[in-house]
Amino acid sequence: MRQGLFGQVFKGAVMAAAGLAFVAGGALAKTELTVYTAVEAEDLKRYAEAFNEDYPDIEIKWVRDSTGIVTAKLLAEKNNPQADVVWGLAATSLLLMKGEGMLEPYAPEGLDKLDPKFRDKDNPPSWTGMDAWVASVCVNTVEANKNNLPTPTSWKDLTKPVYKGHVAMPNPNSSGTGFLDVSSWLQIFGEKGGWEFMDALHENISHYTHSGSKPCKQAAAGEVPIGVSFAFRGAKSKAAGAPLEIIVPKEGIGWDMEATAIIAGTGKLEAAKKLVDWSITEKANKLYNEGYAVVAIPGIAKPVKYFPEGITEAMIDNDFEFAANNRKAILAEWQKRYDGKSEPKN
Amino acid sequence: MLVIVLYLLIALAFPLYVMLSKSFETYAFRFDTVELQVDRGEGWGETLNAMALGEGLGIVDPGALVTTSDGRFPATSFFPDFSFRAKTLYRIRNTKEGSGGFLVKGRPATGTDWFELTSGEFRRVQIRPSQATGTGNYLSYFSTPALFTSIYNSLMIAMISTIVTVTLAFLYAYALTRSCMRFKGAFKMIAMVPILVPSLLAGIGLIYLFGKQSLVLKVAEWAFGEETVAPWWDMLANGAYGPSEIYGPTGIVIASVFFTFPHALIIIITALSIADARLYEAAIALRAPKPRIFRTVTIPGARYGLISAAFVVFNLVITDFGVPKVIGGQFNVLAVDIYKQVIGQQNFQMGAVVSVVLLIPALIAFTVDRIVQKKQVALLSARAVPYEPKPSRRFDRTMFAYCCFVAFFILGVLAVCQYAALIKFWPYNLSLSLGNYNFDVMDGGGWDSYANSIQMAFYTAIVGTFMVFTGAYMVEKGKGFNSGRTGFQFLAMMPMAIPGMVLGLAYIFFFNHPNNPLNFVYGTMGILVICTVTHFYTVSHLTAVTALKQMDPEFEAVSQSLKQPFTKIFARVTVPVCLPAILDISIYLFVNAMTTVSAVVFLYSPDTTLASVAVLNMDDAGDIAPAAAMGMMIFYTNAGVRLLHAGLTRGLHRRTQAWRTR
Amino acid sequence: MSESGAGGETDRTVYLRIEDLTKKFGGFTALKDVTLEIYEGEFVCFLGPSGCGKTTLLRAIAGLDIQTRGRVEQAGKDISALPPSERDFGIVFQSYALFPNLTVTRNIAYGLENRKASRAEIAARVTELLDLVGLPDQGDKYPAQLSGGQQQRIALARAIATSPGLLLLDEPLSALDAKVRVHLRHEVKDLQRRLGITTVMVTHDQEEALTMADRIVVMNHGVIEQIGTPLEIYRLPATSFVADFIGTMNFVPGTVSGPDRVRLAGVDLACESDGLAEGTAVTVAVRPEDIVVQSVQGGEENAVEARIGEMEFLGSFYRADLVSEGLGEARLRADLSINLVRSQGINEGDPLSVLLPRERIRIYPGSAVRG
Structure with a gap:
């Protein structure tokens, strides 16, 4: 009897839900x-x-x-x-x-x-x-001044020791922006050069974010002086009043x-x-x-x-199929190199 | 009865089973089922098996073919002399229907027909992996340091947080039960506040308090001048526990302590308040010095409570996803790994593997806690004279100061979140604004999420309370069918041991399977409600069982002998007598449904975005202030509902519970 | 109404008939082929130690725990398979099981609702019942506001409110204070007599059973050891278990030494040997109050020379340990009235001749007896 009662209520609820969905679907032309x-x-x-x-x-x-x-x-x-x-x-x-x-x-x-x-x-x-959708680097001028950081002009600049702990970039495993950065570096610097560049950059990275816009938003909020992100996000934050400068590295930018x-x-x-x-x-x-x-x-x-000016010219000749087909291998390699090293630094 | 058992099977056992089998689902390249032919202008050469070819070239290791579902292997690798400008023609085919096949012109080909391709076209051919069953995922998990170091990280974080939380909570509980300080009620209430907010908010609060743009720093600068503060801050910032490290283990531990504090406190208060005054009197009569009394009477009396609290905290921390996600930085822990594997890398199989790994410590902690809890109950039933603290100025003042410090910290975290939410653009434009409440232009689903959350919490409270109470009634009052009832009891205890992330992932596997007749639930509010009810089933179930246990077991017999239908005793006696417990269950479910992130993060759909997930997503996108704003909305809602509940309980008490007073 | 109704009478109507009732809980057999008849208007007690199956039997009669095998017949109708709600009985539990959130009136009226009775009729019946149990002014109180004895009376009122044919009492007095318990025994018995309702009470308290029951059913290990009036049970315990369980009993090991004779360690006694063969090991039982110490001549039949061991003062009498060569290792306990001890100047260590009256000696085959 209990089961019967409950079963009926349950059945009724399901039917009502189904009916509601049907009516909702039908009512809207x-x-x-x-x-x-x-x-x-x-x-x-x-x-x-x-x-x-x-x-x-x-x-x-x-x-x-x-x-x-x-x-x-x-x-x-x-x-x-x-x-x-x-x-x-x-x-x-x-x-x-x-x-x-x-x-x-x-x-x-x-x-x-x-x-x-x-x-x-x-x-x-x-x-x-x-x-x-173009990569670029967001630099918080206020924070950069405070930390006596020169304004970077190239990707290679970011590997200089002066920026140690002052750069954020998206994790390519979760962020499309992060992946386009990595795949562009591999195309700009070649496979070997690309990983060497990232090894050096990794030394300066304060943290990797899950989303592509976060490094720039964090740079805008002063949580980190430099954020590797994309141009559009930088422009938005700049418009919102953040003391940002959007840099187009001279080697060219991924997109x-x-x-x-x-x-x-x-x-x-x-x-x-x-x-x-x-x-x-x-x-x-x-x-x-x-x-x-x-x-x-x-x-x-x-x-x-x-x-920033000259952004269109700086876009590299991107090989999407290379990026898509090697995505898996690139991400695995990236994770092996940089995600595994993420124990506490102290 | 059957319906409820069925519910737990569908909502818990089956999904977990599917997830477990998913963790054994592997993908590997089956080069042995691919054949190639080359025409270098002299007609087709001999048919080449890709496996043999690859082995010969040393590019394929037959022992290491495991990959993931989106693994790709370029077919050109088999021809070291390949040039896409050459006039060479290539042929490729599968020898077996239904294997992984390969991509031609970006499309999958799984048939056994030959494809004839120019070198320009062949350049784009990629071999796809086939699905199989095996322990490959586990092997690759334990051979990837990036993954398995998380086990160590998770255990470390959980252990440190446990020690810190239990120590702090013990002192706080000691102050509440053993001192005569003032404002005990207020202190107890404040300590419960973290339950009302998503654990994420603790992380966000810490970022504002101790992050790079620390509010503490700003206030100090304002109070003492920038010059005075700067050297101190530099020292701190460059030190091991300075603000630069708040993104990482330190931050995770502090935030974990914040959100687990009330859970530990409740258990320890219970343990301390069952102390027997006679034991203290006996100890004093034997002229034992105070530290000795503390060591030989207080601690042993609260022992089980402390152990239980420790395991509960351990479990909460190791399964929590919100805190490490927000403030963990590069510090990987298991719960976040599941998220990263599934969401970031689309590697569902590996997500399932990490889930299984996370299940193990959670299950152990859960089992120990259950054993200890049973012993605690035995202690409780012993007859004892309750301990009444005696005033002692110095002790009471010390305890008062300590509680003030803790309460100040708890409220400080929330206050800073609220303050940040109202600032236009921290730290560059400190004018007040409601801009951060314009959720509709941000990630996470906007104000709709908030409405959805309330709706979801409401349904969860209603449906959950009904399911839980009915289920507990069957277990407690059911007759015969004993093995079934024991099985049900086991199922009902299970959810506590299942981390939310694991449950959520298991639900994707189970409910999103096209052959599942319950597939229609996927992506609806329904699945969120089912998942949340299941996730928080255990505590609710125990509350209901405890309430029912206090009822005379013969009520049903009496009612039957008086020839009254079952429904009458249920409605007229059982429910009214258990009403306080029923209200407790519903409020517990409501509050948790508002704050939960881990289980539902995999399950929400565009129509059913939730406020707690919005906090996560906004934080993820770097919109920390709006995330804090939404987090505070959850807090106000929960606080409001809690107050409503308190009022309602009191009113009901007066009206229907008159019989409790003699 | 039944005076102390005797077991074998056949002129009375059987109201409840239980045949070959067996109840198993998993591998444990709680009741083994229990057969029993209860007459109309009778007050029957199920008596036995805990775990003897008495409550199980009561619950089987109520239909609360359906038997594994066997038949239950009430008023000529087979009710073996009926659920409790279709049987005709009222029940009172040790815990009272009063609904805590309902007033006394609502508790009593609980079973009267849904019976096509008007509100006024229900109210009248409740008032009548409250009067009957002697609590006329307590209708508006909640159970928690009443004393234990009052609560139990309300529970009784609730159970008989619907005028059931059978009243089942499951250790109804066990949770009460000693004084209240004694007082309520009389009240319950009196009420039962007035209403003439067939009543079955489960108890582990022999005093309660002896004072209240018309007949007692002594149970042990799921079987009935003896059925009989209180006097029969006390005087003529059918088994050593009953002998031991009811009252105090001396047990001494012995052997049948001839027709109507048993031999203890060093003495021969005359008694009814119930046709047991010579040489059978038996246990000889005699109650302490049946041992005669006054004006016993040595050499008289069944006289035993003994010495007073320890004497325990129990208020109205002494219980003395008797040591005797004739008894071997065994000790006899004898009740000595204060008067006797005073007039005879009996002290610990004194020699004494005692008589074990032939008609008061029971013998049971086998030697496995406790105590």
């Missing part, structure tokens, strides 16, 4: 797209609003996290995808997903307008690019592309296609330009406020 993204939280509203100006019927449900986490989530859900679209995730991550057969190839309208660098080489492409793709097997393919179509429009590119100096459609980018 809007299509709801679950969009996974690594775009900065403060930009998501603007993106969605601009998109809804053109497609009011499609509602975007954001799932935002740092690059590593979104990538992990997508891979974890490989057999049971929750996302419909990925909008704003590192191209290296999307390449990984393509390798798992998780992306739906689609040639969006206006594909030909894009810089060929900003699309998957296959036809139809599995992903299309949005903008480039990754934020890109868009449809998750294979989505039940909302039509809406997903519309979103991807829109994501490469001029309007969208202009939106990206507010935070990123380089966008997918050539010739429309305007200089971004607080962005």
